Amino acid sequence: MGDKNKMETRNLNLYYKGFQALINVSFPVKENTVTALIGPSGCGKSTFLRTLNRMNDVIEGTRIKGEVLLDDENIYDAEVDPVVLRKQVGMVFQRPNPFPMSIYDNIAYGPRIHGRKNKDELNEIVEKSLQAAALWDEVKDRLHKSALGLSGGQQQRLVIARVLAVDPQVILMDEPASALDPISTAKLEDLIHQLKSSYTIVIVTHNMQQAARVSDFTGFFLNGEMIEYSVTNTMFTAPRIKQTEDYITGRFG
Amino acid sequence: MMNKRLKEKAGFGALAVLTFLAVVPVLAIIGYLVWQGWPALTWEFLTQPPRKFLTEGGIYPAIIGTLALTVGTIMVAMPLGIGTAIYLVEYAGENVFTKLIRIAIINLAGVPSVVYGLFGMGMFVLTLGLGRSLAVGALTLGILTLPIIISTAEEALLAVPDSYRYASLALGATKWQTVRRVVLPVALPAILTGTILGIGRAAGETAPIMFTAAVVYTPRLPDSIYDQVMALPYHLYAISTEVPNVSQHMAFGAALVLLAIVGAMNLVAVVIRTRMRLKRLR
Numbered sequence: 001m002g003d004k005n006k007m008e009t010r011n012l013n014l015y016y017k018g019f020q021a022l023i024n025v026s027f028p029v030k031e032n033t034v035t036a037l038i039g040p041s042g043c044g045k046s047t048f049l050r051t052l053n054r055m056n057d058v059i060e061g062t063r064i065k066g067e068v069l070l071d072d073e074n075i076y077d078a079e080v081d082p083v084v085l086r087k088q089v090g091m092v093f094q095r096p097n098p099f100p101m102s103i104y105d106n107i108a109y110g111p112r113i114h115g116r117k118n119k120d121e122l123n124e125i126v127e128k129s130l131q132a133a134a135l136w137d138e139v140k141d142r143l144h145k146s147a148l149g150l151s152g153g154q155q156q157r158l159v160i161a162r163v164l165a166v167d168p169q170v171i172l173m174d175e176p177a178s179a180l181d182p183i184s185t186a187k188l189e190d191l192i193h194q195l196k197s198s199y200t201i202v203i204v205t206h207n208m209q210q211a212a213r214v215s216d217f218t219g220f221f222l223n224g225e226m227i228e229y230s231v232t233n234t235m236f237t238a239p240r241i242k243q244t245e246d247y248i249t250g251r252f253g
Numbered sequence: 254m255m256n257k258r259l260k261e262k263a264g265f266g267a268l269a270v271l272t273f274l275a276v277v278p279v280l281a282i283i284g285y286l287v288w289q290g291w292p293a294l295t296w297e298f299l300t301q302p303p304r305k306f307l308t309e310g311g312i313y314p315a316i317i318g319t320l321a322l323t324v325g326t327i328m329v330a331m332p333l334g335i336g337t338a339i340y341l342v343e344y345a346g347e348n349v350f351t352k353l354i355r356i357a358i359i360n361l362a363g364v365p366s367v368v369y370g371l372f373g374m375g376m377f378v379l380t381l382g383l384g385r386s387l388a389v390g391a392l393t394l395g396i397l398t399l400p401i402i403i404s405t406a407e408e409a410l411l412a413v414p415d416s417y418r419y420a421s422l423a424l425g426a427t428k429w430q431t432v433r434r435v436v437l438p439v440a441l442p443a444i445l446t447g448t449i450l451g452i453g454r455a456a457g458e459t460a461p462i463m464f465t466a467a468v469v470y471t472p473r474l475p476d477s478i479y480d481q482v483m484a485l486p487y488h489l490y491a492i493s494t495e496v497p498n499v500s501q502h503m504a505f506g507a508a509l510v511l512l513a514i515v516g517a518m519n520l521v522a523v524v525i526r527t528r529m530r531l532k533r534l535r
Contacts, residue, residue: 083425093420
């Protein structure tokens with residue numbers, strides 16, 4: 001497990017119109033680990049996740065103060081192009097959102113927009129990404145069929161393969177299993193375990209067991225603040241703060 | 254219990270009758286046109302210019318003129334309309350400027366077509382000195398069609414789920430790549446349908462072209478966009494009001510041809526939409 005901070009926020013504040021959604025969040029993301037973000041709905045954990053690849057920029061009326069570092073460089077610096085950043089920090093959304101295209105074209109989408117045209121190269125990327133996402137065997141005979149014909153769990157793994165195809169360093173996952181059945185969820189969690197060796201993963205989840213199963217570190221958010229951060233094991237066995245304990249034992253939220 | 258079921262039956266029955274009544278005029282119009290116009294539809298009618306002050310011969314130049322005007326209208330209205338819609342939905346956001354544009358578009362849709370005709374004459378024919386021509390007719394019809402195209406294209410773009418946009422942006426695509434490669438292909442069937450329906454409507458307009466492009470009679474086919482043309486709606490207007498002693502069948506024959514052209518365009522719209530939808534799901 002790496003000790004290096006792959007990403008880190010320092011005194012991060014985020015305002016949406018008149019509302020402050022994140023308050024002074026300082027948060028490390030260690031390299032080649034899985035970090036889970038937990039907390040009740042509306043606590044700011046998804047908003048926080050989206051600051052890590054600047055997807056909040058897309059939403060009009062958001063303003064940010066503080067720093068978000070990727071390899072010790074502030075991604076909110078004026079010279080950082082969010083388009084380039086998002087190639088390094090990929091994202092998987094709550095609901096599977098494959099494009100209405102073939103499975104192949106979904107995976108090749110990222111490489112293509114980044115200028116890769118060579119057919120053999122694309123074929124290789126597609127196969128490698130699907131294999132890394134543990135989907136290759138299920139779809140290799142229908143690569144040119146619509147991705148919308150896949151099951152929800154397959155779609156979510158397809159979306160992960162699509163992210164892997166642009167070769168990111170960090171993968172953000174926003175409640176990736178919330179729309180999946182238990183079997184698909186288990187497969188997804190296995191996949192997260194495997195990906196950890198090559199990628200740094202940050203995952204938002206509402207499911208305490210899931211956080212406990214997949215993550216190495218956990219951060220607990222409440223009302224826009226990061227209340228507690230520690231090694232996942234410690235967090236779930238001996239939380240330091242009362243609010244954390246109340247939340248993970250199901251007393252509120 | 255019985256009462257509830259009876260009410261249900263009566264309700265649906267009434268709706269069925271209303272639906273039937275709504276369809277009757279359409280069928281009646283088509284039926285009447287076919288009945289009255291069919292005898293006029295000869296090979297000569299479709300392929301020859303009119304003779305003897307429009308009382309004999311065919312409507313070939315008017316068919317070609319209407320087709321040429323339609324193609325011109327598409328060339329004017331499609332890029333302008335779709336471009337505007339993309340700008341408004343994908344780039345502009347909500348501000349005073351875009352609100353003004355939207356209000357202008359809505360008002361444009363409510364302007365009577367004869368006003369477009371007068372505008373086209375004043376602006377293009379007289380002020381810009383372009384003369385009555387195919388080009389000016391297409392410009393005028395294009396402007397007339399713009400509001401329909403813009404608003405259907407806007408709706409089509411708004412109907413594309415944001416999740417597609419987010420997915421693309423999160424992969425490091427630029428906004429333009431996202432629009433061009435993900436959003437537009439999804440919205441295109443609906444945009445094309447709206448566009449073709451709008452242009453079909455324009456193809457049947459008389460008032461906008463009578464001051465800007467159409468002439469009562471020319472045996473010549475247009476060979477440049479600066480030529481004046483005959484056009485089916487204006488021809489119909491002319492033989493019904495200005496020329497004495499035209500056989501009724503000639504007028505209805507021309508109307509039937511116009512209806513067929515517009516109908517064929519709508520059919521094309523349906524085919525395009527169905528094929529693109531199917532392709533996406535396969």
